[in-house]
Every structure is written in structure tokens, then in C-alpha cells.
Amino acid sequence: MKKALKIIGKILLALLILLIVFLIVMTVINQILMRKNRKLCEEPLGQLIEVDGHNMSIYTEGEGDHTIVFLSGYGTASPILDFKPLYSRLSDEYKIVVIEKFGYGFSDEIDDDRTMDTILRQDREVLEKAGIKAPYVLCPHSFSGYEATLWAQKYPDEVEAIVGLDMCTPNCKDESEINSDSMKYIVPVFKFFRFTGIMRFFDQDQSGTLSDEEGRIFNELFCQKSLNDTVIREGSNGKEKALVAELNSMPLPKVPMILYSSADNKDSKFWLSGMQAMADASSDGKVIQLSCGHYVHDFEYDRISRDMKGFIKGLDK
Numbered sequence: 001m002k003k004a005l006k007i008i009g010k011i012l013l014a015l016l017i018l019l020i021v022f023l024i025v026m027t028v029i030n031q032i033l034m035r036k037n038r039k040l041c042e043e044p045l046g047q048l049i050e051v052d053g054h055n056m057s058i059y060t061e062g063e064g065d066h067t068i069v070f071l072s073g074y075g076t077a078s079p080i081l082d083f084k085p086l087y088s089r090l091s092d093e094y095k096i097v098v099i100e101k102f103g104y105g106f107s108d109e110i111d112d113d114r115t116m117d118t119i120l121r122q123d124r125e126v127l128e129k130a131g132i133k134a135p136y137v138l139c140p141h142s143f144s145g146y147e148a149t150l151w152a153q154k155y156p157d158e159v160e161a162i163v164g165l166d167m168c169t170p171n172c173k174d175e176s177e178i179n180s181d182s183m184k185y186i187v188p189v190f191k192f193f194r195f196t197g198i199m200r201f202f203d204q205d206q207s208g209t210l211s212d213e214e215g216r217i218f219n220e221l222f223c224q225k226s227l228n229d230t231v232i233r234e235g236s237n238g239k240e241k242a243l244v245a246e247l248n249s250m251p252l253p254k255v256p257m258i259l260y261s262s263a264d265n266k267d268s269k270f271w272l273s274g275m276q277a278m279a280d281a282s283s284d285g286k287v288i289q290l291s292c293g294h295y296v297h298d299f300e301y302d303r304i305s306r307d308m309k310g311f312i313k314g315l316d317k
Contacts, residue, residue, distance in 0.1 A: 023196050030197025030223070040220040044106040045080050046098070049129050056126045057106035059098040062091025066137055066160065066312050069127070070098045073142030073165075073295070074235050077204060077222035078105045081214055083141075085207040086297040089305035094312065097132055099123050103230030105221060114234040116243045120147055120154070134158035137312060141165040141297065143235065145172075146243055149278070152253035161315055163308055164259040166296050169274035170247035177270075183235065190227045199223045206298040252281035258311055259287045260304065264294040284314075 046059030059080045068090060072079035080098045087096040100107045101119055112118070127134075137160050140148040145167025152159040193199045204218040233239075259279055265271040266289065279285030288307075292299035 026197045027195065030195070030200065033197070033200070034224055037216075037220045038224070040217050041106070041224050045217070046100075046106070047130070048106065049126050051122050051126050051129070052110075052112060054102060054108040054110050054112075055106075056102060056108070056122065057100035057104075058126050058130055059100075060130070060132070061087065061096050062094055064094035066315070067095045067097060067132060067135075068139050068163075068308075068312075069132075069136040070096065071123070071138065071140040071144035071147055072098075072100070072104060073144060075227055075231055076104065076141070077226050078218045080105055081210060081218040082204075082295070083139075083297060084214070085209045085301040086139075086305055089301060090308060093309060094137075095132070097127070097130075097136075099126060101234075103225070103228050103234065105225075109225075109228050109230040111230075114230065115239060116147055116150055116246075119234070120150055123147070124151075124155070124158075135160035137161045137163060137308075137315075139163045139165065139308075140167045142294065143168055145169055146240075146247065149247055149253060150243075152255050153247070153250045156253065156255065159253065159255050161255050161311070162253065162257040162259075163304075163311070164257065164275070164278075165304075166260055166262040166265065166294050167275075169259075169278050170244055170252070171277060172268075172271045172274035173244075174270050183232070187227055187232055194223060194226055197223070199226065206293070206295055207301065209301075252278055254281060254283050256284040256311070256315060257282045257286075258307060259285070260296050260300075261287060261289045262294045262296050263289075263291045 044057050046057055048055040048057055068087070070079065070083045070087060072082060076082050079100050083098055087098065090096055101123070102108055102110045135158055138148040138151060145164055148162050148164070148167065149170060152162060200219070200223055204222045205215045210218065257279065259275045261272060261275055275287045279287050290296050290300050297304060
């Protein structure tokens, strides 16, 4: 028995040494690649506009009588490339805009306040400075659903409609979820993965529609900018709790809306009921459940783009 335990111990020690060597080699390679590929993260795909003394990235494509503004989910490394499978199927009829908040994509990382009221003010300012006039069809993914709701509550004349991509709503989580401090465990793991280069094993092009060059840019932004300090401060549970209280202090928006829910959240009672409450308050709202992952626009882009074209045509009636 002792002999067997010694053999097992030696095997485990050997595996541990191999793991450590692997991580050291990966880290060295990753640091080399980060320096070598930094230019991929410095040449914006859209334009940079100064807001609060920092550069914010905004991308536009197409023309039309309606303007669709895409707002990314929490921590999405490259909103411009993440939304491309969907907006590339809409820009033949509409003006599309992708805002990259501070800390995202090609926008600067900053040390300033990251409350949703501040983020909304900055997003409205960057649109104004880019000469993009309201009203907008807001197209938020995930965490940005909070921003779209706040936008429609505070500035209803600026919001023509909302198309929610598995978006957060004021009542999408119970109190325990909002109070959860899980990020303090997730963030160190992400930072370790980013430093060692383990993130390089994850392909960010979930749609499989990006070009090789676009895929390289997306992956490099993911490796270099994922969950930076600017983004982390935006998503703290204390801020989310205060934000939900603010949203629930005002009536839900009445603008027309389509809200898509993913299979990832099909068993979440609060997620679906929160969406249904939004749809019920709307002048013309509906909830559509999809059998795909949380980034619904990367899987069901054909179906969603067709729906959106029909939905937006209905706004003119």
C-alpha cells in the first residue's frame, strides 16, 4: 500500500511540475504576443470621440430613416465585432451605431465614476458629438438592458423602440442574486487567465461569420482588455442594487419592444417574468424565447434581423 501511495505521489508531483512549466511557458509566450499584437488594439474600427477628456469608440454603418443603437453586454471585449453578425444584416435599410463604453473595445480605460447614470450621459454625449440624432431604436444585450430601460424612462422622446437581446430588466434577479459577491472570485480567475495567456484558447467569434483578421482583433482585445478595472467597477453588486432601485422608482417604459430570451435563462423565473412585465407595460411588446446561448445575436442573427425589419416597419404605421 505504501509503495502504491509513493508512486501516486510521484505521478502527482510530476503532473504539478508539468503544469507549472506549462504555465510559465504560456505566460512568456503571452507577454511576447501581447506586445507584438498591441497594434491590433490601437487602430479603431470606427472613430474616437472625446468624452469627459477621454476617447470613446463609436462605429456607424448604413443609412435610413431609423437609427439602431447597439449597447453591449457586461465585459464584451469588442462590441463592434460582437454585434457585426446582426447589424451587417440591417445596415442595408437602417443607420446602425455601436457604442463602445469606456473600458470596452477601442475606448479608453478610465478611473472615473461608472454608475449607469454616468454611462448613459456619456453615451448620449458621444451620439450628439457624432451628429447622430434621436430618436433611436435601442438594441441592448444583457447588462445594457438596464441602460436602455433608464434611457427610455428619463428621455422617452429619444427612444423609439427597444429590441432586447437577452437583456436585463428591473426585476430580472431576486435579492440574493443582486447581493451576490461572486465577482470577487470570478475577477481573479479572469486576471490569471489573461496574464498567463490561457484566454488565447477561447475563440470569441461565436457566430463563425467574422473574417480571419476580424477574429484576430476580437481575440486580441479579449486577451488584452477583458474585465479591466474600468469594466469591473461598472458591474459591482452595490451599483447594480442602487440601479435596480432607481429603475423601480419610475414606471416601466411604454415604447414598443421585442425582448428575446435565451435558453441559458429558460429556467430563471425572475428573468422571464421581468421581461414579461416590460412587454406588458409596453404599448406593443412581446417576449420571444430562443433555443440558443446568451449571446443570441451571435446565433440567431438571421431570424432576429428579419424580425427587426418587420418590427421597425411597423413603427411607421
